[in-house]
Amino acid sequence: MMPSSVPSFAELLGQCERSAVHLELRDSYAPTDRFEAWKRGERINWEDRESWWHPYDQLIADTVARGVVIRRARVISEPVSDYIRWEHYVTRANITAGEEVRWLPRRRATSIPLPGNDFWLFDGALLRVHHFSGDGAVVEDEITADPEAVKLCSAAFEAVWERAIPHHLYKI
Template sequence: MPSSVPGFAELLGRCERSAVHLELRDSYAPTERFDAWKRGERIDWEDRASWWHPYDQLIADTVARGVVIRRARIVSEPVSEYIRWEHYVTRANVTAGEEVRWLPRRRAAATALPGNDFWLFDGAVLRVHHFSGDGVVVEDEITKDPDLVKLCSAAFEAVWERAVPHHLYDI
């Protein structure tokens, strides 16, 4: 049965001004790239063709259209192995044009947060990720509910204000 939820590329393609992404988990479902990193394999950042993915190109194309893309991650410290890997591969996100910040969870205590990771497009369309306990996305929900959009927008901005820019966040 086909999903009625628009794909990420479609939502980003409709975006005109901004896309923000808030991540709240300390781990997500393992991927081959994560497993390779755990085996000691490292990215040759000088060989862009070896690591540049369609996602990176989508972000670069969107930023080139004038859309500002910001990602904030709330993380427990000491960080999990997964977050250590995410920090390592974030170089690709930044190269593609995303602005990325990290907020230690202990500094988020006074922030009202939604219960799920989300993307917010142009401050109006919200894509909420619902995960299983082991970090697999089981459903994405699209909503324009003004109260939920307002809550998520305010949460993101509060996190962004307190968070540390990627290049300054040492793990």
């Protein structure tokens, strides 16, 4: 499916009624200005919510307020990359918005059949699969309701979630 024909994340989340789960499998993604600032030593003033609260955070908060459970699991290598160290730091925003987040060290994932790509799964039925270049830039997103892909991704997420460490307990 061409990227222009893929519904936006906001549209997909807006149609979601029960659950949205996100599995991340990479140790780094394309650098952002926020990541580069963090690497220079800049830190977020968590007390000044207006300075860090983004439209994404509001979308998540609004969706959770409708009763949708949003869970994110990250499979990561240890020792962690700088990018993962930064993600762990900024996950406070995800948690504040209402996401549940867990971390699974890759060595504990060996016996889990994992898909080859990061994904979002909406209401256990519709996948938004992320395709990345080698340097972590998004190449395109693909939407599918293929029953086999949905089954694999759902089972993989649940297996990761069961073994993963809740954010507040995972120390870097």
